[in-house]
Amino acid sequence: MSIVAGVIVWINKQARGWREHRRAIRHRNWHGYIITGSVSSWYVRIADAPKSPTGRIVLDVLDGPDGTPNANRAHSMRLQIAADGIIARAPTPEEDAFLKSLGRKRGGGNDPQGFPVR
Numbered sequence: 001m002s003i004v005a006g007v008i009v010w011i012n013k014q015a016r017g018w019r020e021h022r023r024a025i026r027h028r029n030w031h032g033y034i035i036t037g038s039v040s041s042w043y044v045r046i047a048d049a050p051k052s053p054t055g056r057i058v059l060d061v062l063d064g065p066d067g068t069p070n071a072n073r074a075h076s077m078r079l080q081i082a083a084d085g086i087i088a089r090a091p092t093p094e095e096d097a098f099l100k101s102l103g104r105k106r107g108g109g110n111d112p113q114g115f116p117v118r
Contacts, residue, residue: 041090042077 043062050056060067061074081087091099 040076040080042073 043064044059045062045067046057047060048058060069061077062068063070063073090096
């Protein structure tokens with residue numbers, strides 16, 4: 001009987017540790033381990049402005065702010081949209097400064113998933 005109780009206590013302790021570990025990872029993912037270098041961004045302009053509201057938008061993906069269309073960057077954007085199913089907004093200047101300061105504070109050496117390398 002004491003062996004069964006010991007196993008139950010051990011399993012509960014392991015499960016509690018596992019939940020705490022997952023909670024810590026979730027917290028890190030949203031609170032400071034985002035690598036700004038791994039965030040894809042594209043310069044775009046609206047290619048075809050419709051006369052009335054519609055659910056479709058046509059964009060030119062550009063080389064830079066100068067406005068030269070770039071087929072390779074457009075392909076990269078299509079792949080990213082297919083993988084994620086979302087286009088996110090750019091961070092505000094305050095958010096960008098915060099993310100960059102975290103990168104400097106943490107020494108930069110992070111893995112692609114955003115977890116600190118120890």
